Every structure is written in structure tokens, then in C-alpha cells.
Amino acid sequence: MIQEFRLPDLGEGLADAEIVQWLVAPGDTVTLNQTFAEVETAKAVVELPSPYDGTVTTLHAEAGETVDVGAPLIEFDVAGDEPATGPGDNAAAKEPVEDAAEEKTPPNLVGYGAAPSSKARPARRARRGAAASVAADTAVLEAAPHDALPETAAAAAVGERPRSTPPVRAHAKRRGVDIALVAAEVGDRVITRDDIDAYAERVGGHVEVQAAPAAQPTLFTGSTERETRIPIRGVRKHTAAAMVQSAFTAPHVTTFHTVDVTATMDLIASLKADRSLSEHRIGPLVVVAKAACLALSRTPGLNSRWDEEAGDIVQPHYVDLGIAAATERGLIVPNIRDADRMTLPQLADALGALTQTARSGKTSPADLAGGTFSITNIGVFGIDAGTPILPPGQSGILAVGAVRRMPWEYRGEIALRQVMTLSLSFDHRIVDGAEGARFVKDVADILEEPGRAMLLG
Known part of the structure; x- marks a missing residue:
């Protein structure tokens, strides 16, 4: 059955949140507590864990959009008649279950502690004709040293979206580091700045630091625009x-x-x-x-x-x-x-x-x-x-x-x-x-x- 998940209050009484990035797409299969999106509240970037085992059917907002608390965020196709419920779940409340052994594990939503299960990346539905290639690349990853891996193999093995935050991805870009290769080393955990720096140092200095261009007034850039507008958010x-x-x-x-x-x-x-x-x-x-x-x-x-x-x-x-x-x-x-x-x-x-x-x-x-x-x-x-x-x-x-x-x-x-x-x-x-x-x-x-x-x- 289709279950709709609405943006919850993330523990601070905030009215809305901006979608930083989706970590899943329609057709992806997810398990309970897997992170499916990163959202930015007025205070912090927060990971949203899935409250269901199932398949993603609909995303109700694009990355960069602001969603009000309580508004539809994502929909899942969930096996069974009723969803699991728990603290912070916004699904309709269920009647008490007489047989405790039949109750499902409650979802672990934002503000209610660490997820008890693995935070492995959601499995992407393989594109037609690509399954054999991905399997071969994964076998290469398991057998060969990381330095010998082709970039496509590392990326395929760790998933299309390595676990990291926007500031860390920006830092990797400035250092000229492919974050997918770092993800192949750190596994399922979230990539940090230290991981990026350690990788850059380990490869022996051929990764050049890319300095961010200094912000210049529009007047001196040669642009025909007379002003720049920056959205006030986050x-x-x-x-x-x-x-x-x-x-x-x-x-x-x-x-x-x-x-x-x-x-x-x-x-x-x-x-x-x-x-x-x-x-x-x-x-x-x-x-x-x-x-x-x-x-x-x-x-x-x-x-x-x-x-x-x-x-x-x-x-x-x-x-x-x-x-x-x-x-x-x-x-x-x-x-x-x-x-x-x-x-x-x-x-x-x-x-x-x-x-x-x-x-x-x-x-x-x-x-x-x-x-x-x-x-x-x-x-x-x-x-x-x-x-x-x-x-x-x-x-x-x-x-x-x-x-x-x-x-x-x-x-x-x-x-x-x-x-x-x-x-x-x-x-x-x-x-x-x-x-x-x-x-x-x-x-x-x-x-x-x-x-x-x-x-x-």
C-alpha cells in the first residue's frame, strides 16, 4: 500500500525546512531507518531516516525547495496493510496490538535517538543492461587495491550519492578530490573533511588545492547585471x-x-x-x-x-x-x-x-x-x-x-x-x-x- 510521509517537526518548533538533497529517487528500495534526504532547517542540516521498508514512489519537492512542517514530502509503496509507527511518526495512530511479537520495529525519526540499523545507502534500481557491469566493477573493488581501481568501479561500488554534507562536498571540490573514491574507503559512514584531507595527502600531492574565487562586486566583473539577489533562507x-x-x-x-x-x-x-x-x-x-x-x-x-x-x-x-x-x-x-x-x-x-x-x-x-x-x-x-x-x-x-x-x-x-x-x-x-x-x-x-x-x- 502507498504510505505518505510528511515533514515532521524536527524538535525545535521550526515552521519549515529546505531540501538540501534527495538520497533516493522514485523506484529506489529503502529499508527502515535508511537516510532518504538531507534537509536544512533554520539551524542545522538534518538527515531524515525512512520510517518504512518499501519502494519510493513519489518525491513531493525538488532539491532547493522549502517545505512546510506537515506538508507531504515523500511516498513509499509498503508491503502489508499497516505501517510501523513510533515516536514522531505522522501516520494515523493504530489500535494496540494484542500480540507484541507481531508488532513491527518502530521507525526512528529525527529527534528520537540514533538509528539502530545500518545506514547503508538505498539500493538503486539498476538500469537495463547495467547489472552485469556493476557486478563486475564490485568484484574488481573487492579484489584489487584501491589505488588500482578505475573511477567508475569505485563510484558504482559505493552508490551514486556518497554520504556527505554540502560543506564537505564543497571542500572536496576545492581540493580536487573525487568524493566517490573517498566513499569507497570509508564505507557506510558519513564522509568528513578529515577524510577528504587524508585522502588528498595520501595520494602524494598530485591533488591540487583549488582556491575558491574571491567574491567581486558585479561592477568589476564585466557582467551586464547591476545587482545580485541572494535568497534569504536557512x-x-x-x-x-x-x-x-x-x-x-x-x-x-x-x-x-x-x-x-x-x-x-x-x-x-x-x-x-x-x-x-x-x-x-x-x-x-x-x-x-x-x-x-x-x-x-x-x-x-x-x-x-x-x-x-x-x-x-x-x-x-x-x-x-x-x-x-x-x-x-x-x-x-x-x-x-x-x-x-x-x-x-x-x-x-x-x-x-x-x-x-x-x-x-x-x-x-x-x-x-x-x-x-x-x-x-x-x-x-x-x-x-x-x-x-x-x-x-x-x-x-x-x-x-x-x-x-x-x-x-x-x-x-x-x-x-x-x-x-x-x-x-x-x-x-x-x-x-x-x-x-x-x-x-x-x-x-x-x-x-x-x-x-x-x-x-
């Missing part, structure tokens, strides 16, 4: 709406403080030289994050949210630290859960994992929700200070400027020191100027003398 659309909401809801105040971080930079250098810590990438941002978590214990207003509906100020007894990340999809702010309970090496590892996931486009909507305080590292762009806008629902965000070597007063003399500017924006409904200043001063004191951290927390 992360950019969400970020714009969130920033407008924040700017016109919470009264922003920003305070600045420049601090001598020479001692912190010396500490980081000593930690990098410690072989026992060589696996942990401890840099200035990690130390600032740790200092911020310690300082928040003295200024809980900066780790609070304004609940307009309930008429309350809510103060969490934990720090879910948001880290602003610039990605190919736009600016996102994923969170490090319980960052205040982490040691410096643990915080460094969490930050590294967060960054890698964000760059690969795999940050989930859940990881982008619920932050209590945020940090944005504008220093990576060579910027000293700014006025960051609060993420909605948070009362504080700290901008970390670039570390610069410059003349500075030190012990009554002028010396070359390493300095950094901290910029703190806060919600003046919750935080007054004194509390904001105290927080910045606490962070600065730790960065000036890292040993002071022993006195806090």
Missing part, C-alpha cells in the same frame, strides 16, 4: 530574525576592558610543551572560556534568562557555554554542556569537537538550543573589540579580541606586553553596570594572573 534567515528579536527585546549595554594576557600566553606555551597534554589543543579561547565559567559563579545574573510569560528571572545552576562559530552555512552558536564542570583539557577537547562538527555542517538543532552564556572569538579575524548582540534567551555574551604585542605599563615601566580587549554585552533588565563590570574584571584578573583561578569557584 541559517541566515534564522540569524537575522534572532538578532532583530534580541536587539529590540533586551536593552543591550556593552562594556570594554583591555587586559595584559602575557602570563596567560606563557601558561599556554608551557602547556603545549607538556607531552602529557599534547593531545589537547589549549589556546587563548579555551582559557578565556574557563575564566568566564569561573567568573559566572560570582555574577549569576549573566548566566540567567528573562521569562516574560512567567514574570521570572531564571538562574541555571550550570553553564551551557555557547561558542559562536562562522561556518559555510552562516553563523551558528552551538553549546558546550556543563562547561563549568570541565577541566581545562576537557574544555579544550569539547571546543575542538564542537568546531569540527560545526564546520562539517553536522551540528544538530539540539546542540544549538539552551545555551546560558556565550563567547564569540572576533580575535580570529584580527579584530580588537566589538558590540556583540545577545543570543535570544541569554543575558550575556563576551567578545574576545585579538592578542597583540604592544607597549604597556608593567611594574612601573613601559614594556612590550601581550594584550587583549574583552567586550561584554549584557541585558540591562537583568544585569546592572556594576555586575557587568565585576564579571569583566574577574575574567581579566584570571587572564593577568592565571594563578588567581585558585581563589575563585
Whole structure:
């Protein structure tokens, strides 16, 4: 029978999602929990698993189209009279089944945990006359070293659409790597940037890096068009709406403080030289994050949210630290859960994992929700200070400027020191100027003398 699958709410109350790519086509056979499409919400790229075993009959949208939550997305020809149901399924509810042994395995939809079954690619229906060729190519793949494979054999063996995200495919294109050949090596799992880089390095340097062309104003390109129109959607659309909401809801105040971080930079250098810590990438941002978590214990207003509906100020007894990340999809702010309970090496590892996931486009909507305080590292762009806008629902965000070597007063003399500017924006409904200043001063004191951290927390 034909079963229609409608776009579900992906766990964040979002109204719609854009089809990034279909991983199946009409006529393909799929099994329960196999990924059939990638969609981009206002926050993240999400894989949609099939809720059925069956054959794809209809796709209701093209790649690039935006589909409303609850709208028809795909149809399957499913054997049997009734579909399997489970959390998040949008099919009609069934009556309880008396014999539990006869119940089908429930589908594992977005937001309800990892798929228990393999994420192997859906089997494509072979074109007429092509079955023997594909079988032969697969036999070659199993028998010969990968370097000896013809490109068509690798592509046929791993399927026509290797498992990867749009940013990773773009990265592979820039590096001149055929992603189908990488897929033959990694198997069923999703291809990452690291896989692309490792393949490019392994082939011995004959893969040339293709630099992306710099964006130029239309005026200088020789084009007859006088303007370029870019659709407002995805992360950019969400970020714009969130920033407008924040700017016109919470009264922003920003305070600045420049601090001598020479001692912190010396500490980081000593930690990098410690072989026992060589696996942990401890840099200035990690130390600032740790200092911020310690300082928040003295200024809980900066780790609070304004609940307009309930008429309350809510103060969490934990720090879910948001880290602003610039990605190919736009600016996102994923969170490090319980960052205040982490040691410096643990915080460094969490930050590294967060960054890698964000760059690969795999940050989930859940990881982008619920932050209590945020940090944005504008220093990576060579910027000293700014006025960051609060993420909605948070009362504080700290901008970390670039570390610069410059003349500075030190012990009554002028010396070359390493300095950094901290910029703190806060919600003046919750935080007054004194509390904001105290927080910045606490962070600065730790960065000036890292040993002071022993006195806090």
C-alpha cells in the first residue's frame, strides 16, 4: 500500500525546512531507518531516516525547495496493510496490538535517538543492461587495491550519492578530490573533511588545492547585471530574525576592558610543551572560556534568562557555554554542556569537537538550543573589540579580541606586553553596570594572573 510521509517537526518548533538533497529517487528500495534526504532547517542540516521498508514512489519537492512542517514530502509503496509507527511518526495512530511479537520495529525519526540499523545507502534500481557491469566493477573493488581501481568501479561500488554534507562536498571540490573514491574507503559512514584531507595527502600531492574565487562586486566583473539577489533562507534567515528579536527585546549595554594576557600566553606555551597534554589543543579561547565559567559563579545574573510569560528571572545552576562559530552555512552558536564542570583539557577537547562538527555542517538543532552564556572569538579575524548582540534567551555574551604585542605599563615601566580587549554585552533588565563590570574584571584578573583561578569557584 502507498504510505505518505510528511515533514515532521524536527524538535525545535521550526515552521519549515529546505531540501538540501534527495538520497533516493522514485523506484529506489529503502529499508527502515535508511537516510532518504538531507534537509536544512533554520539551524542545522538534518538527515531524515525512512520510517518504512518499501519502494519510493513519489518525491513531493525538488532539491532547493522549502517545505512546510506537515506538508507531504515523500511516498513509499509498503508491503502489508499497516505501517510501523513510533515516536514522531505522522501516520494515523493504530489500535494496540494484542500480540507484541507481531508488532513491527518502530521507525526512528529525527529527534528520537540514533538509528539502530545500518545506514547503508538505498539500493538503486539498476538500469537495463547495467547489472552485469556493476557486478563486475564490485568484484574488481573487492579484489584489487584501491589505488588500482578505475573511477567508475569505485563510484558504482559505493552508490551514486556518497554520504556527505554540502560543506564537505564543497571542500572536496576545492581540493580536487573525487568524493566517490573517498566513499569507497570509508564505507557506510558519513564522509568528513578529515577524510577528504587524508585522502588528498595520501595520494602524494598530485591533488591540487583549488582556491575558491574571491567574491567581486558585479561592477568589476564585466557582467551586464547591476545587482545580485541572494535568497534569504536557512541559517541566515534564522540569524537575522534572532538578532532583530534580541536587539529590540533586551536593552543591550556593552562594556570594554583591555587586559595584559602575557602570563596567560606563557601558561599556554608551557602547556603545549607538556607531552602529557599534547593531545589537547589549549589556546587563548579555551582559557578565556574557563575564566568566564569561573567568573559566572560570582555574577549569576549573566548566566540567567528573562521569562516574560512567567514574570521570572531564571538562574541555571550550570553553564551551557555557547561558542559562536562562522561556518559555510552562516553563523551558528552551538553549546558546550556543563562547561563549568570541565577541566581545562576537557574544555579544550569539547571546543575542538564542537568546531569540527560545526564546520562539517553536522551540528544538530539540539546542540544549538539552551545555551546560558556565550563567547564569540572576533580575535580570529584580527579584530580588537566589538558590540556583540545577545543570543535570544541569554543575558550575556563576551567578545574576545585579538592578542597583540604592544607597549604597556608593567611594574612601573613601559614594556612590550601581550594584550587583549574583552567586550561584554549584557541585558540591562537583568544585569546592572556594576555586575557587568565585576564579571569583566574577574575574567581579566584570571587572564593577568592565571594563578588567581585558585581563589575563585
